[in-house]
Amino acid sequence: MGHVHRVVVLALDGVYPFELGIPSRVFGSAEGLYEVVTCTVDGRPVRTNSDFSVGVEWGPEALATADTVVIPPFDTSLITREVPAPVAAALASVPRGTRIVSICTGAFVLAAAGLLDGRPATTHWALARAFHAWFPHIALDPNVLFVDDGDVLTSAGAASGVDVCLHLVRKDHGSDIANRVARACVVPPWRDGGQAQYIDQPVPEASANGTAATRQWALEHLHEPLSLAGLADHARMSLRTFARRFGEEVGMSPGRWLIQQRVARARQLLESTDLPVDDVAAHVGFGTGTSLRQHLHAVIGVSPLAYRRTFRGAPADSH
Template sequence: MAVPEKKHRVVVLALDGVYPFELGIPSRIFCAVDGHYEVLTCTVDGGPVRTNADFTVGVEHGPEVLETADTVVIAPVATDRITEDLPEAVAAALARIRPDARTVSICTGAFVLAAAGLLDGRRATTHWGLADRFRRMYPSVDLDPDVLFVDDDRVLTSAGAASGVDVCLHLVRKDHGSEFANNVARRCVVPPFRDGGQAQYIEQPVPETGAASTAATRAWALERLAEPLTLADLAAHARMSLRTFARRFHDEVGVSPGRWLIQQRVAHARQLLEASDLPVDQIAGRVGFATGASLRQHLHAAIGVSPQAYRRTFQTAR
């Protein structure tokens, strides 16, 4: 892919009590392939900021760089720093963000966006362990604690810790397509797309000793997406009863087997739409949808566009 003349500028806002791991995610993902993005880090006053660990972080920029950002990422802060009313300096910094900029939060960063009123009436997510607290503080936000991230137009929110990787890869995929995003993921040695949602990480009883996993069956199914796979087929491969397989699959992945299959078929269809000129009906057959109309329905439900519109967008970018 040709390197653009002007790089997409990502500005990360580090607040007092920031988590160091998540603070570094945007730079690690967006700069994995040189030439397309630049990442700047700022604080509300340009000075060092305390982390939730035993060290501080010095940055090179103050809040003025937020005015130049194409994408703004709000890094998460320790839970004891969450307040319903924003400190004046934080509110002033957020006011600098351009209306046309994308705004992204990682984990508790959603509390900052909500306090600023940027999530009112929107669907959003945050760490599952903070869902009840978030709902009490911000009832006007449509919170979905079961997903890894939410893309609501130009405002994106993600769940805890590593879901910051997921949402940043999602943005790379939106900007440059799956092939480019997969290359970034390989360089960072992370999965380009994680199955399911937060439900698989919520505290639950430890599985019985020796309990079988559905991982091998998922790998088997991915090689046979074009086939009309049923729950019975999957359970038979896993050598489990239908009920046991469905329950264990949901515990491990966070969604039902049927929903997971649709997600994988849509993901494969997107890759083919980007990288090939195959007709939509032929792509539908290759990924396991009965008709082109079925593919159109599921793709629109997933990302809100038709196959033709998706292909135009990403083949032009490519």
């Protein structure tokens, strides 16, 4: 068996228990491809933001052995503009080039440590104003669930930790394994939309019809021409009502969502099949290989063949 990727989770004072457990749950479901260990800055138990503390088996020495470091969120009352000395010392032991991931308030630690300088990043939408005020030189995008900037990834609040961890499994080992992990965790392989759908706003009345059934129907008919009028008709709504409801529930327009789903399905087919590019395009509703190339390049900056080579030609434990 090849190298087992080691994920070291750094639990800080006031850590959120739910997010602390996400890396172990997600990476631990990936068929022995990852080893997940948890540490603190001094090896001692750390208090959570709830009414209990957690004990760990590792101190900061574990960070020097990491392939990926994950910093879960901690209580917002403990956020500071500067990294506390013990945390700074722990981070200093992380080897250069190690992949580092933050969840929610963990981005404040990365920013204060200078690890996000000149990089795009995200954090919980409710903390975006404070983050920008403290770190205006960082390109913060509060509308996305996570940002992948190569060796540094930042994610939004709570369940976005699941999204970014699944994204890394997919990036490391492809869609098939990531999908199996998602099924084992009983979560979607990817979530539609960004943080916009969770920002405080009026909630649609429970009695109103939703667009979920139409979205599911569209996913089953991606290979067919799908118009806004056709989607609205399926949902038995007027065009205006459907567009409004869709935006409230998903956080983006129906047209943008369709492109996103078609690109995602095309990526899965490119990773898991030998179908020619034109056939992949037909399967996902782009019509022609040229259209698929344009949309894929717009989303991830590479051609279909280059994308396929990246996932199917790299060794299983490659980053």
